[in-house]
Amino acid sequence: MDRNYDLIRQAEEMFKKYKDVVNEDEYRLHFHLMPPVGLLNDPNGFIQWQGRYHLFYQWNPFQTAHGAKFWGHYSSSNLVDWRKEKIALAPSEWYEKNGCYSGSAVEDNGILKLLYTGNVKDEYGNRETYQCLAESENGVDFIKKGVVLRLPEGYSAHFRDPKVWKRNEKWFMVIGAQTKQLEGRAVLFASNNLEDWTLIGDVAGTNLNGLQNFGYMWECPDLFRLGDNDILLVSPQGLQRTGMLYQNVYNTGYFIGTLDYETGKLEHGNFQELDRGFEFYAPQTTVDEKGRRLLFGWMGVPEQDEDLHPTISHHWIHAMTIPRELKLVNGQIYQNPVEELKKLRRNKVSKNNAIVHEEKKTFASFEGTAYELLINIHEIKAEAFEIILKDSVWIIYNKKECVFTLERKSMKTGEPEIRQCKLSNLSIIQIFVDTSSIEIFLNDGQEVFTSRMFPSVKNPNITFGSYHGKVLCSIQKWDLHQQ
Template structure:
C-alpha cells in the first residue's frame, strides 16, 4: 500500500498534467514517435525490462517545473516498442529515505514479482546529501509498494552513490552502483545478495585513479553491466572528463568498456573507454534483455547541465525525451547500435531513388523532405572531396573523404551559433536517419557510429538537400512516419 504522503504527491502530479495539458500538446516541437514527459522535465530512463510480454520503461520525472528537483518515476508500457501507454506514476518522493527524489535504478523479475531498485535522495536544510538504495515491488507491473532501504552508504564513498543496476548470475544477485570515492574519483561498485534484502559490499570493480585508467572522472553515473556476444560490457557515464580533440565534447559523457568481470575477486579487466554516441544529446543509457534475446538500449536525449534552460519547449512547460530503442551487437570489441526492427511498422508513403549522382553541385530530390521522416542512404560512394546533407536549414551532416572525418553541425538553440560534433570514419557507406520534428538520430555504417541531437528548425522549412564537392553516388529511401 502506498503511504498517504505518496498518494498526495501523486495526486499533485496528476493535477499538474491536467493544468498544462493543452499548453504542452500545442507545441509544434512535441515529438511524434519518441517518449516524452506529459509535462515538466524528463531525464534518465529507469527500470527497463521485458516482463510478462510487455516492455516497461520508467523514467526520471519532475512534473512541477522544467528544472531538476525531487524526482518521480514515470512509467510507459508497450507490447511492440512502437505503441506506448502512459501508466500510473510508479514512485513519488515521499518517505524519509527518498523525500528529495526517487533517483535512477533498475528492474528485475523475482519469482514473478516486478521488483524495482532505486536511489533514495535525502537533503537536510543545509543541502547536505544522504543516499539510500531502495526497493519497491509490484505483482501486476503497475501498482508499486515501497519496501524501504536495502543498501546504506558503505565506508570510503561520498553521498554521490546512486543508480543501482541489479541482475542474477548463477544463484546470486548482483548490484552495481555508480559512485564517487572520498578521494573524488568515479567508481563502479559491486554488491552481492542471496535474497535481495541483505547485500554484501564487494568493492569497486573499476574506476578512476586505478592502474588501468588513471584519473578518469570525479563521479560515475548509471552503470550497467551485461553479457553480450560472449563478452561483458560495462556502460557508465563518467563526469569530469576533459575534452580530447573530437572526444568528450559534451558536459558529461556516456560510454562503455569491454572486458571480463571476475565475480570472485570483484575485478573487471577491460579495454579502453569508448563513447556510445557522438552527438549533442545522449546520456544515462540503460539496457534490457527481451524475450527475443536482444540487448536493447534506450537513453536520455539530453545531457546534464548542457543549456537545459534554453530549450524552446520550456515555453510550453516540458523538456527532453528518450532515444529510440536500439539493438546492441558486439563486433571486434566495438558496440554497434541499430534501431529495433519494429520501427519499420511506422513506415508509410515510400519514395526511393537509385544511383543518385551528384558532381560538384547541390541537389534537391523530389519528395525527399519533411519533419517526421526516416531516411536511408546506402551504397554511398564518394570519390574524393566532401559530401554534405543539409537538413531543414538547421543541421548539416558532412563527410570529408580526404580527412576521413564525419561531422554533425547544428544551429545552437542556446545562442544560434553553429556548433559541431565529429568522429573519424575510415569510409562512409550508409546513413540511416530518423527525424522527428525536433530530434535526429543518425546511424552511420549500420550502427558503427551514432549521432543523436535535438534541433529546432522553423516549422515550414522541411527542405533536405544533398551536395558534393567531388563525385558522389548513392541510393536513397524515404518514408513518412
C-alpha cells in the same frame, strides 16, 4: 492525507493543467517518448515482464528543471506503441524525500521489483543516499519495502543508480559512486534475496587499472554480457575534452573486458564513447525474450544548456532516444534501431543511382517533418558529401580527411557547433528525423550521433551536396507516424 497519494494527485493535476499547452508545441515529437509535462531524464527500470516492455523514467512533473524526482512509467507490447501508466514512485518517504533517483527492474518469483536510490538533503544541502526496494504484482501498482542498502565506508553520498541482474541463482548490483577522494567508481554488490547486500569491490574507476583522472563521479552504470565479453556501460562526470572526444558537459561510454565476480574487478580495455551527438546520456539496457540486448538513452545531458530549450515555454523538456539493439562487432558496440520501428513507415519514396555533382540538390518528394532517410553510398569520388536537413542541421562526410561531422546552430549563441568522429569509410547512412530530434546511424550502427534540433520554422527541406567531385548513391525515405 497520505503523502504518497497527495504527491501523485498533485503530479496528475499538473499533467491535466498543461496538457493542451504541451501538445500545442510545434517541437512535440511524433515517435519518441516524452514527459506528459515537466522534465524527463534518465531511463529507469527497463525490462520486458510478462511479455510486455516497461520503461520507467526520471520525472519532475512540477518544473522543467531538476528537482525531487518521481518515476514515470510507460509500457508497450511491441516497442512502438506506448501506453502511459500510473506513476510508479513518488518521493513520499523519509529515505527518498528529495527524489526517487534512478534504478532498475528485475523479476523475482513472478514479482516485478524496482531497486532505486532514495535521495535526501538537509536544510543546508547536505546529501544522504539510500538504496531502496519497491514491488508490484501487476506491474502498475508498487508497494515500497524501504531501504535495503546504506552508504558503505569510503564513498561520498554521490552513490546511486543501482543496476541489478541475476547470475547462477545469485543477485548482483552495480552502483555509480564517488570515493571520499572524489574519484568516480562503479561498485559491485551481491545478494541472495535482493534485500541483504554484501560489498564485493570496485569494478572500475578513476585511478584503477590505468585510468588516470577519469572523472570525479560515475553515474548510471550497467554491467552485462555481450557476445563473450563483459561490458561496463557508464556515464563518467569530469572528463576533459580531448580532440573529438568528450565534447559534451558529461559523456557516456563503455569498457569491454572480463569481470571477476569474486573480487568485483573488471579487467578492461580503453573507454569508448557510445554516442557522438550533442544530447545522449545515462542509457540503460535489458535483454528481452528474443535474447536481444536493447537500449534506451536519455536525449539530453545534465547542465548542458537545458534552460535554453524552446520547449520550456510549453512546460516540457527532453525525450528518450528510439529503442536500439546492441551487438559487439570487432571490439566495438554497434547500435541499430530495433526492427519493430519499421511498423512506423509510411509513404515510401526512392531514388536509385542518384548523382550529386558539385551542387546543392533536392529530389522530388524528398521532404518531411518526421521521417526515416536511408542512403546507400555506392561511390564517393569527391572530397566531401553533405546532407542538409530543415536548413538547420548539416551532415558532412569528408572523405579526404576521413571525418564525419554533425553541425547545428548553438542554442546559446546561434553560431555553428559541431560533433565529429574519425571514419575510414562511409557506406550507409540511416537517419531518424523527428520534429526536434535527429539520430544518425552510420555503417549499420558503427557510429551513432543523437541530438536535439530546433529549426526556426517548420521546414521540410532535404538537400544533398558534394564538393570537388561526385557522389553516387541510392536514397529511400519513409514518413514515420504512429498508427
